Amino acid sequence: QNPTEYMDAFEDALTDVVHSIDAKYIMQGEKVQLGFEGQFGAHRVSPRELLSEFLSSMVQVEGIVTKCSVVRPKVVKSVHYAEASRQFSSREYRDVTSNSGAATGSSYPTKDPDGNLLTTEYGLSIYADHQTISIQEMPERAPPGQLPRSVDVIIEHDLVDLCKPGDRVQIVGIYKAIPTRSQGSHGGTFRTVLVANSVNTLTGDKTAMELHGDDLKEIKAVAKRKDLFDLLADSLAPSIFGHQSIKKALLLLLFGGV
Numbered sequence: 001q002n003p004t005e006y007m008d009a010f011e012d013a014l015t016d017v018v019h020s021i022d023a024k025y026i027m028q029g030e031k032v033q034l035g036f037e038g039q040f041g042a043h044r045v046s047p048r049e050l051l052s053e054f055l056s057s058m059v060q061v062e063g064i065v066t067k068c069s070v071v072r073p074k075v076v077k078s079v080h081y082a083e084a085s086r087q088f089s090s091r092e093y094r095d096v097t098s099n100s101g102a103a104t105g106s107s108y109p110t111k112d113p114d115g116n117l118l119t120t121e122y123g124l125s126i127y128a129d130h131q132t133i134s135i136q137e138m139p140e141r142a143p144p145g146q147l148p149r150s151v152d153v154i155i156e157h158d159l160v161d162l163c164k165p166g167d168r169v170q171i172v173g174i175y176k177a178i179p180t181r182s183q184g185s186h187g188g189t190f191r192t193v194l195v196a197n198s199v200n201t202l203t204g205d206k207t208a209m210e211l212h213g214d215d216l217k218e219i220k221a222v223a224k225r226k227d228l229f230d231l232l233a234d235s236l237a238p239s240i241f242g243h244q245s246i247k248k249a250l251l252l253l254l255f256g257g258v
Contacts, residue, residue: 001056001057002056002057003057003058003099003174004056004099004174007034007099008099010034011031011032011033011034012031014032014034015030015031015032018032033157033158034197035172035197035198036058036172036197036198037172037198037200040058040059040060040172043057043058043059043060044059044060044062045059045060045061046061046062046063046137046138046141046149047061047063047135047136047137047148047149047150047151048137048142048148048149050151050175050192050194054175055175055176055177055192056174056175056176057174057175058172058173058174058175058197059172059173059174059175059194060170060171060172061135061151061153061170061171061172061173061194062138062168062169062170062171062202063135063136063137063138063150063151063168063169063171064135064136064137064138064166064167064168064169065133065134065135065136065163065164065165065166065167065168065169066134066135066136066150066165067133067134067165068131068132068133068163068164068165069131069132069133070131071129071130071131071160071161072129072130072131073127073128073129073130074095074127074128074129074130074156075093075106075125075126075127076092076093076126076127076128077090077091077092077093077125077126078090078091078093078108078109078120078125079120079121079124079125080108080109080112080118080119080120080121081118081119081121082112082114082116082117082118082119083116083117083119084114084116084117085112085114085116087112088121088124089109089112089118091108091109092104093105093106096154096176096178096193096195097154097156097195108120128156128157129156129157129158129160130154130155130156130160131154131155131156131160131161132152132153132154132155133152133153133155133163134150134151134152134153135150135151135153135169135171136148136149136150137149137150138168151192151193151194152192152193152194153171153173153193153194153195153196154193154194154195154196155196155199156196159196159198159199162199162201163199163201167201167202168201168202169199169200169201169202170199170200170201170202171194171196171198171199171200172196172197172198173194173195173196173197173198174194174195174197175192175193175194176192176193176194176195177190177191177192178190178191178192178193179191229248229251230244232251233247233248233251234247236250236251
């Protein structure tokens, strides 16, 4: 419950540990991001089960990615220069993804407190990768006769582009509510999003083999055999007897990349 109260403290402590081990691992001012995995018990839910009781809580949601936005930069800290006073100033920005402090506006300041015009130094400003995806309830887990439910997920930093539409994913994040505006005033309903903390793809290549030293030796030994072509043909569709010429033709097509 309320993970935003301790997330910043965890990340600050982790950053200090990383600095003590290797001071050059991250640049000055950067923070190590903390990701959670494992068993979440009652907080492992589907998009349909994300109800108001889980607001401001860390949950683990599984579903199918149906939509991915383009990765865009989001301003975290802007740096400005006033030519009249020859002074630099900076401004930090926060939104719904921030773990501390109230959300700020996204507009750049154009004048300093003395009324001098400011020029934005884009090269000195700090940005973060930002992406929004939608995950849908898995069809086999949806109740019969009902359409699958969806939830929007906000992904930032090194978590962007880890999945694509059609992937089955397991996302850990903080379930948050965003007020909606209706004719200039706040209504009684809220838009909910999941601010991702970690993204794991469940549809990875499960058939990939791990080759060890003995395996490589056997592969090299087989490669030196003079009857390698016949051996491969016999290994292709072994349940079908004969048809060696057809099997050899299929092998040539496979190895030829056609």
